[in-house]
Amino acid sequence: MFADKIKQLREQNNLLQRQLSAALEIDNGLYSKIERGERRAKREQVVKLAEILKVDQEELLTLWLADQVYTVVKGENNANKVLNVVQENMVEYGKK
Numbered sequence: 001m002f003a004d005k006i007k008q009l010r011e012q013n014n015l016l017q018r019q020l021s022a023a024l025e026i027d028n029g030l031y032s033k034i035e036r037g038e039r040r041a042k043r044e045q046v047v048k049l050a051e052i053l054k055v056d057q058e059e060l061l062t063l064w065l066a067d068q069v070y071t072v073v074k075g076e077n078n079a080n081k082v083l084n085v086v087q088e089n090m091v092e093y094g095k096k
Contacts, residue, residue, distance in 0.1 A: 001070075002046075002063040003037035009053040010035070023052050040068065 010020060021031035024045050033039040041049070046064045050057040073079040 002041070002060065002067045003035055005060065005063050006049055006053065007035050009049075009055055013053055015052075020049070020052065024048055037067075040064075 010017070017031050017035065018028045021028040024031060026045070030039060034041045034045075041064065043061070043064070046060050047057055050060045053060075069083075073082055076082065
């Protein structure tokens with residue numbers, strides 16, 4: 001989700017991977033892996049990407065975090081049940 005979005009935004013902004021890797025102060029190969037979904041970006045890199053790609057920071061952070069959650073629950077038979085429990089608890093904790 002996150003990887004696809006940053007690739008789409010990079011292309012829309014007519015930027016090269018090397019331009020983004022330079023702005024993030026990381027190796028081009030590492031950025032390429034992030035864009036392919038093979039490596040996770042750091043939170044501060046997501047914030048910087050949102051600024052560079054001219055997109056709402058919250059949108060990218062949401063996709064970034066969703067990818068992390070997906071990585072943990074993918075392949076689990078009860079993944080939907082687990083996510084529902086988390087959602088219910090988020091609502092409950094939000095009330096306190």
